[in-house]
Amino acid sequence: MSGPSLLFDRIDLTLGRTNILREVSFAVAAGRVHALVGPNGGGKSSLIKTLLGQTPHTGRLVLNWPHTPGVVGYVPQAIEFDRTLPMTVEDFMAATTQRRPAFLGRARGSAPAIHTALERVGMADKRSRRMGALSGGERQRVLLAQSLIPDPGLMVLDEPMAALDEAGVQVFENLLAAWRSAGVTVLWVEHDLEAVGRLADQVTGLNRFVLFDGPPTEVLTPDRLLTLFSTRPRTAAQTEEVTA
Numbered sequence: 001m002s003g004p005s006l007l008f009d010r011i012d013l014t015l016g017r018t019n020i021l022r023e024v025s026f027a028v029a030a031g032r033v034h035a036l037v038g039p040n041g042g043g044k045s046s047l048i049k050t051l052l053g054q055t056p057h058t059g060r061l062v063l064n065w066p067h068t069p070g071v072v073g074y075v076p077q078a079i080e081f082d083r084t085l086p087m088t089v090e091d092f093m094a095a096t097t098q099r100r101p102a103f104l105g106r107a108r109g110s111a112p113a114i115h116t117a118l119e120r121v122g123m124a125d126k127r128s129r130r131m132g133a134l135s136g137g138e139r140q141r142v143l144l145a146q147s148l149i150p151d152p153g154l155m156v157l158d159e160p161m162a163a164l165d166e167a168g169v170q171v172f173e174n175l176l177a178a179w180r181s182a183g184v185t186v187l188w189v190e191h192d193l194e195a196v197g198r199l200a201d202q203v204t205g206l207n208r209f210v211l212f213d214g215p216p217t218e219v220l221t222p223d224r225l226l227t228l229f230s231t232r233p234r235t236a237a238q239t240e241e242v243t244a
């Protein structure tokens with residue numbers, strides 16, 4: 001499934017008194033792996049929520065699909081489950097991927113796709129475990145698995161490698177390679193800059209504003225990284241601005 005190109009054009013987002021994104025403009029090329037990096041609180045997750053239509057932003061956001069609009073896969077930041085919640089991995093997969101209401105049970109037709117997706121992330125043998133009993137890395141693999149159904153054309157990933165062990169990282173890298181060869185567009189929030197340097201085609205640095213945008217080899221220079229990750233805490237800067 002060929003992916004869309006994306007255009008963020010002067011995106012502004014203010015929630016309450018907090019100005020989270022200001023004049024954010026950059027483009028994501030179709031079928032490329034595009035990383036979004038920046039300090040904690042820099043607005044990366046907010047930008048993703050904006051892309052997914054979840055925020056009252058201003059500015060222009062364009063998704064240009066090659067043919068008809070396709071499927072958007074989304075891997076949220078790690079989520080917690082109550083240990084006693086009686087929801088198995090299979091139940092979770094069904095609830096997040098089937099159209100039929102989850103309280104009616106699993107749709108029989110969805111079983112093969114769920115099995116294949118769990119196999120791709122190495123979790124097929126743990127399909128009957130409760131979500132709350134999984135390790136953080138195992139839960140992360142299940143979050144990746146649910147994003148594979150149905151086949152996405154645009155994949156939106158919010159720190160998908162958090163909590164993954166080495167084998168889990170390999171699973172993720174295999175998925176990335178498969179998306180790349182299928183022409184899926186990937187927008188990927190990541191803190192691991194070594195992985196970004198190795199695996200992304202393009203990288204945007206975000207700390208409320210766009211700080212840089214280009215191929216990793218050109219923009220992830222030691223100077224840039226020092227500036228990006230040693231700025232004043234944004235809360236202090238914002239408070240001054242709001243009260244000025």
Ligand SMILES: Nc1ncnc2c1ncn2[C@@H]1O[C@H](COP(=O)(O)OP(=O)(O)OP(=O)(O)O)[C@@H](O)[C@H]1O
Nearest residue numbers: 015016018020038039040041042043044045046047
């Ligand atoms: N609903 C909200 N109302 C007010 N402020 C919010 C809201 N949601 C997020 N923020 C603030 O917006 C800023 C950006 O948060 P966001 O989660 O987008 O950052 P991030 O770059 O994804 O951070 P991290 O790397 O820590 O995940 C933070 O200061 C956060 O506290």
